[in-house]
Amino acid sequence: MTLRADAQRNLDRVLVAASECFAERGVDASADEIARRAGVGHGTVFRRFPTKDALIVAVVAMQMHAVAETAEAALAEPDAGAAFAGFVRDAADAYTRNRALLDALDLCLETPEFEALVGAVRALVARAQEAGALRRDVTADDVLALVPTASRFPEVVLDGLRPPGR
Amino acid sequence: MTLRADAQRNLDRVLVAASECFAERGVDASADEIARRAGVGHGTVFRRFPTKDALIVAVVAMQMHAVAETAEAALAEPDAGAAFAGFVRDAADAYTRNRALLDALDLCLETPEFEALVGAVRALVARAQEAGALRRDVTADDVLALVPTASRFPEVVLDGLRPPGR
DNA sequence: TCCTAAGCGGACTGAGCCGTCCGCTTTCGA
DNA sequence: TCGAAAGCGGACGGCTCAGTCCGCTTAGGA
Numbered sequence: 001m002t003l004r005a006d007a008q009r010n011l012d013r014v015l016v017a018a019s020e021c022f023a024e025r026g027v028d029a030s031a032d033e034i035a036r037r038a039g040v041g042h043g044t045v046f047r048r049f050p051t052k053d054a055l056i057v058a059v060v061a062m063q064m065h066a067v068a069e070t071a072e073a074a075l076a077e078p079d080a081g082a083a084f085a086g087f088v089r090d091a092a093d094a095y096t097r098n099r100a101l102l103d104a105l106d107l108c109l110e111t112p113e114f115e116a117l118v119g120a121v122r123a124l125v126a127r128a129q130e131a132g133a134l135r136r137d138v139t140a141d142d143v144l145a146l147v148p149t150a151s152r153f154p155e156v157v158l159d160g161l162r163p164p165g166r
Numbered sequence: 167m168t169l170r171a172d173a174q175r176n177l178d179r180v181l182v183a184a185s186e187c188f189a190e191r192g193v194d195a196s197a198d199e200i201a202r203r204a205g206v207g208h209g210t211v212f213r214r215f216p217t218k219d220a221l222i223v224a225v226v227a228m229q230m231h232a233v234a235e236t237a238e239a240a241l242a243e244p245d246a247g248a249a250f251a252g253f254v255r256d257a258a259d260a261y262t263r264n265r266a267l268l269d270a271l272d273l274c275l276e277t278p279e280f281e282a283l284v285g286a287v288r289a290l291v292a293r294a295q296e297a298g299a300l301r302r303d304v305t306a307d308d309v310l311a312l313v314p315t316a317s318r319f320p321e322v323v324l325d326g327l328r329p330p331g332r
Numbered sequence: 333t334c335c336t337a338a339g340c341g342g343a344c345t346g347a348g349c350c351g352t353c354c355g356c357t358t359t360c361g362a
Numbered sequence: 363t364c365g366a367a368a369g370c371g372g373a374c375g376g377c378t379c380a381g382t383c384c385g386c387t388t389a390g391g392a
Contacts, residue, residue: 004389007339030379041341046381135322142319149315153308153326156301160319160326170359173369196349207371212351 011048013038018045018059022100027056053107060104061113067094067101068113071120081133084124085158088143092151102148118144135163177214179204184211184225188266193222219273226270227279233260233267234279237286247299250290251324254309258317268314284310301329 003011017038021029031052035042049055070090077083095101108114121140128134138161150157169177183204187195197218201208215221236256243249261267274280287306294300304327316323 004338006389010340031381032379035341042380043341043343043382044339047339050381052380138319138322146315146319146322149312153304153312155330156304156312156326157322158326159328159330160322160324162325164321164325170368172358176370197351198349201371208350209352209371209373210369213369216351218350 010038010040010044013040014045014048014055015059015062018055019063022056022059022104023098026099027060027104031055056100056104057107057111060100060108061111063094063098063101064108064111064113064117067091068117068120070094071117071124075120075123075127080124080127080131084128084134087121087124088147088150088158088161089154091144091147092154095147096151102144105144132163134161176204176206176210179206180211180214180221181225181228184221185229185264188222188225188270189264192265193226193270197221222266222270223273223277226266226274227277229260229264229267230274230277230279230283233257234283234286236260237283237290241286241289241293246290246293246297250294250300253287253290254313254316254324254327255320257310257313258320258323261313262317268310271310298329300327 002008014034018029018034021034021037025033031045032042034055035045038045045055049058067090071087074083074087074090077086105114118140121143125134125138125140125143129136143161146157146161168174180200184195184200187200187203191199197211198208200221201211204211211221215224233256237253240249240253240256243252271280284306287309291300291304291306291309295302309327312323312327
């Protein structure tokens, strides 16, 4: 069940091109544009992915996996507050580089990559809250929802997430 | 140069329908949908507004005017910090009720309504900064950009906007 | 080398959109 | 009342997009 060499090469090209297009223009980038950038026909894009949404999920889940890894790495950091803040900055950077990351969040809610991300962020949040470094009334979902804002206003978001009255 | 009675009635209906559609679905609501909701033909929408963007500007500038009025009213409040926070809450509420408000911001940059809004917010920001109630590294544009986030996380944004270390 | 199945890509379909146009209807002043 | 001008709305064109299809090409094992 292995792909023919040319098919595998084209699949790789499509994934790279889609990744770039989505990063630059968001998920509204058209399949034609992706195909053109990949140097393949537009039919080739749809051969591996039955719908455009499937392509988006494939690409974004990959990138979500990378963010989940930084979250898991942050869990190794001893200072819970610094670990949390570091993750928010990393995630904000990832979002800056890749507009599609959270634009396509709804499509990725069911993926194992998103589950892993949420799990890691939940742990970061709980630890930071126990350490008194994070206000108690925010959830992991809230933190993820704040990432786009943190990419433009990191200090405002991080200060706003500290427990009030400290 | 006054409109015929039926034309005026239809124009009013279109404006109301557009307002509702944009509030619910954002500016992506189609002209057909607006026409249907207004109970008029789709050509009637385009008779008064040469393009869909012109319609968006007409509707959103009206609502921006209302927000500008709350900003100006806040300037009368003696407590600069409370005035600023109150405005942010009001603007966030307006955004919650009307998704189009800032989605269409780019189209409205040139309108007198937006000029008035920015002017009032600039004054609110300057006053709050002088009173030590607002961090110095934010501008009126930043505040407006933060409104959508404030509609979901008002406390986080308001706390984040306070000067650090106080 | 040669045959076959896998792969290719571009033409095609259909949906949804914006904006135009024109034959019919309605208003309203004379 | 009546005619001209204003207004109406739906059919239409042109565009972009997602997704399908099929005749041609190519990989790669026998």
